[in-house]
Amino acid sequence: MLLTKASEYALLSLIIIAQKNAPQDVDTLSTQLGLSKSFLAKILQSLAKDAILSSFKGAHGGFMLAKKPEEITLKMIVECAEKKQTMVFECAPSAQKCPGGGGKGSNCRVWPILNKLQLKIDSFLDTMTLKDIIEH
Template sequence: MLLTRASEYALLSLDKIRKSEQPIGSEQLARELCIPKSFLAKILHNLAKQEILESHRGAQGGFTIKAGMDQISVYDVILAAEGKSPAVFDCTQYAENCPNGSIGGCAISPFLATFQGKIDDFLNELTLDQLFVD
């Protein structure tokens, strides 16, 4: 599956964070977006670890976007939120039951590889400033 709740929550959080004039905390984000706080905190931590967000400590702490919105691709956000590259179809999970005996050995493998490449290119070229149009 290309996008899970983690990707959705990451993108929704980034939208809120970019609109905030000061750092915004995970608790406030979770409340405003109606997202489980512990799940969101993990996502935000992953975004910070990948240097998409910057974490600020203290009474006025929270998260801000670290780089320019035009420098952060949607692909990078999904990769950080999911912990793996986005996949339209991941046949590796079915490898044991593959009727062709090997991954990439089926008739539709070339199509899937081409399709995945086009999706990857699109997500790499799409930046947050293009996604979030006010």
């Protein structure tokens, strides 16, 4: 599982937004974080589309959390930013996709290990919240 800059920027933005009582605009956030405005805007729009953020238009518009920080998991953030399910390897979701077993799953020796790792990662990402990250 490769976490890209999109996940990092989403998380950094959410930390700042969570600590403010007013909508935060893309210009301010991009300047504060030293990030590309257009790239950050796409990330924030994805977070709004997935109901992690609420967006407000107008002179005093911007983005605010749509949920409480304790309701936003790291898995939600990463999957939204990356636009795909978190996977250790491509065959992680099912033994049938494992090329080592010829698609038969039961013959694959690698999949059970990868599946255990995937379950641990999923559990961690599902239990770590934005609140936990902010308080850490």
